[in-house]
Amino acid sequence: MAKRTAVKRPAVNSTDGVNPRQPCPCGSGKRYKACHGSAGGPADVIISRPFEGLAAEPELIALREFVPSATAALPLAGDVPRQVTLATVLPMAAAALVRSDGVAFVGLQVQTRSGDLSRDVARAIRWALTAEPGDALPIVGVDNGDEPGRLQDLLVADQPLEPVLHEDFAWWLPEDTQATGDVALSLERANAAIMPSARLSAPGVHAAYWVDAGDKAHLRWVRPEPEEQLLNAMAKLAARNELNLGEGSRYAGSFRAHGLSVPVWDLDPELHSSEWAAGAEALSARLTGALATADEQLTDSERRAHDGLRGRQVTLR
Known part of the structure; x- marks a missing residue:
């Protein structure tokens, strides 16, 4: 029987200059030929950050x-x-x-x-x-x-x-x-x-929502920053015990949703939602300051805080 020899075919470039075997430029993680390079387009591609580019x-x-x-x-x-x-x-x-x-x-x-x-x-x-x-x-x-x-x-x-x-x-x-x-x-x-909910209104506070879950209340705050930058900033505050909205609040963890991070705090349910506005404004100011130095190397205590914050993340799918 004749020995079959594998023939290495040269890569064929698509009409728009993207190699079909390379990752698709859209960021889906799929090869181009199975994503935007396919005849039907990316119908089954999951866009992990669908609202990117919008202020909303x-x-x-x-x-x-x-x-x-x-x-x-x-x-x-x-x-x-x-x-x-x-x-x-x-x-x-x-x-x-x-x-x-x-x-x-x-x-x-x-x-x-x-x-x-x-x-x-x-x-x-x-x-x-x-x-x-x-x-x-x-x-x-x-x-x-x-x-x-x-x-x-x-x-x-x-x-x-x-x-x-x-x-x-x-x-x-x-x-x-x-x-x-x-x-x-x-x-x-x-x-x-429906669980009673309210949108906090304060300078520097956007997309922050209080909810009364019965035995406790929560604040869920959708943040626009890149995840690692936000984690570094939050770690700096956590290392100084400043990652809170004041007495009666405790950082609980965070979840990822549609490409952004949503930190969550447990709150004293006896306090009205409006009573947390001042604490959220103060935390926003501290976060802004920490974000300005988020790219700097973390200290030992900040790294430990960072690892702790990372361990309390979940992803919604």
Whole structure:
């Protein structure tokens, strides 16, 4: 039998200059030929930081992950046929709806059909811009490439969100409207699941949310800094016992969500949410100072604090 000899084929470069066997420039971790270089595009690629580049990124993550009932006017760019309001949850977890009075909503806490949450939300917004009153979009369908673009293409990038928190989900319906059928049941269940929450308002404090979980209260604060830079800054404060919001607060840990870190503090539940604003403002100022030297070498005590903070991180998927 003749001996078969392996033939080494030269790498074939794609038409845009990227070697198909090299990692895709989008950062997905896949080879280019299996990602943006494939015929169908990156339909199954997970975008780990979908809202990157938007000033609204921290608030979008908060509304997506843990704020129960809130709405925010979307800063849409250009001339649009109607205003679209971003919402945490819509009836029966719909992706979008237009109320009978013509007010359009897009939901963030929804089932996704692709690995790019930004693309899914953008497609829901485009649907909401032209849908008729009373229409609802249960779920964003599979992307077939006919609607390119992401949230970054629709919003004014440097304009932050100003969410409004609600005690319940009565805003689902126009005023003086009674819920019936599935909507009434969904409304009842959603209202029953709400934990009292508040957005802290203080200079230098953004995307920080207090929640009353019953036996204790928490502060969840979405931070925009790169993870390692933030960890170094927090380690400097922790080494000085300054990583807190004052008496009755304790740093609990952090989680990663959509590419950003969300530090969490346990708080005295007897204190009102507004009573933590001053402590959050002071902590923000200390963090700002520590971030200015976050790239400097850590001391022994700061390294130990850094390792402790790293050990109390989890990732939401």
